[in-house]
Amino acid sequence: MESFRKAVREKTKRNRNRSLVSILDELKTYVRGWFGYFSIGLSKSRREELNGWMRRRIRQYIFKQWKTPRNRARQLIKLCPEFLKPHPEYIPDEWRSSCYKAAYNRSYWTVSGYSVVRYGLSNKVLKDLGMYFIPENVEKWFETAEYRPVRSVV
Template structure:
């Protein structure tokens, strides 16, 4: 390692970042955000755990409950982030991760919408607008459950369906990944 660094710095006049530089098995190293995965059929690549963690953190920042932005703007920002991320990491194997991330992200979006509706009257009005009968809308709008709990419950899954989220502007990221991955 020392001779390699010496050659790079003295002969090629390059600066070497000693924190990122290392010699080791490619199966145990991260390279350009990917890690190598040996399988029975050969070798595959997938995004490194840090890359997955970073995209989830960015999505968490975009869907924070106190941002005070319209849902259309939030969905547009999510679309921009995920389009770039999927186009870069789409070559990797991550079908299960994308399915889980898609479910988690839809729950975050439902939570954001429920938080925006704020008081029970607005919740009731919007639930009725989404096709829930008045008695159920009254019951559900006055629930004692917290925002995160309601986002997983039948209340929002029946009213804010996947079809309604798509109508609002949400693009299913697991389908987008499958499309991009199939082109490689």
């Protein structure tokens, strides 16, 4: 388990200067291989815990790429979810102030757990960017594993 986290930390280091798409592709390859081998021994809650931790690492990486506090606030304001807007052009004051609070915080890990970042960079947004989600894909593997024909070795 710790080797998995260490490898993901290496791939999502904030100073790697690589595009998000290439990081997500590299991470997808590693995660699929690792979970293909080790997922049988992991409980569902442990898989979901690791998946949540990986999402937070990706949010941290994206937040770091926005560089300046002004740009971070601008990007977060643009990501305001539709269910908070009474009409499309309006951004609620609570959302705007939360964006500024997050933008001027210095700890990337802390900010990646803020609700404004979690709603702005939601699972749907991360999936659209190309992130690989563990629980839904592992469940598919388990469903198909039952029906594989077993060949005996003679």
